[in-house]
Amino acid sequence: MWRMQTVNITRTGGFDGDIALTATGLPTGVTAAFDPQSATGNSSALTLTAAANATTGTATVTVKGTATGQADKTTAFQLTVTPRRLAGSRWLPTRRRSPFRRGRAARRR
Numbered sequence: 658m659w660r661m662q663t664v665n666i667t668r669t670g671g672f673d674g675d676i677a678l679t680a681t682g683l684p685t686g687v688t689a690a691f692d693p694q695s696a697t698g699n700s701s702a703l704t705l706t707a708a709a710n711a712t713t714g715t716a717t718v719t720v721k722g723t724a725t726g727q728a729d730k731t732t733a734f735q736l737t738v739t740p741r742r743l744a745g746s747r748w749l750p751t752r753r754r755s756p757f758r759r760g761r762a763a764r765r766r
Contacts, residue, residue, distance in 0.1 A: 658706070658707045659704055659705060659706040659707070660704070660705050661702055661703065661704045661705075662702075662703050662705070663700050663701075663702055663703070664678065664691070664696075664700060664701045664702070664703050664720060665699065665700050666696055666698070666699050666700060666701070666722065667699075668699065672724070672727060673697075674697075674724050674725060674726075674727075675695045675696065675697055675724065675725075676695065676696045676697075676722045676723065676724045677694065677695050677722070677723045677724070678691040678694060678695070678696060678701055678703075678720060678721070678722055678723075679691075679720070679721050679723070680703070680718055680719065680720050680721075681718070681719050681721070682716055682717050682718045682719050682733075683705075683716065683718055683736070684707075684711055684712040684713075684714065684716045684736070684738055685711065685712040686707060686708040686710050686711030686712055687705060687706065687707045687708070687711050687712075687716075687736070687738060688705070688706050689703060689704070689705055689706075689718070690703070690704045690706070691703055691704075692704070696722075703720070705718075705736065707738055711738050712738065713738045713739060713740055714737070714738060715735055715736065715737045715738075716735070716736050716738075717733050717734075717735060717736075718733065718734055718735075718736045719731050719732070719733045720732050720733070720734075
């Protein structure tokens with residue numbers, strides 16, 4: 658399962674150099690890929706991919722931008738990994754009401 662999100666970059670002070678992007682704090686079984694990984698423009702696409710056995714729950718993911726001669730910048734977000742529903746599986750109600758009542762014969766309508 659994967660999810661793509663745009664990472665917007667705000668450049669200040671006339672800086673126009675490359676910014677290397679990384680993500681930390683990912684749950685086990687989740688990977689992050691930036692496209693481009695070294696951004697020269699004002700955005701990069703972040704793709705998060707969760708393996709079938711990825712750890713479920715909520716984690717704080719930190720995205721860091723590093724550039725020569727500049728202080729590192731970070732931002733964080735909450736990532737929630739939920740169990741994957743298997744293809745072809747159905748949600749069944751825990752209790753179904755029978756169309757037949759006990760002790761009575763079924764009637765035709």
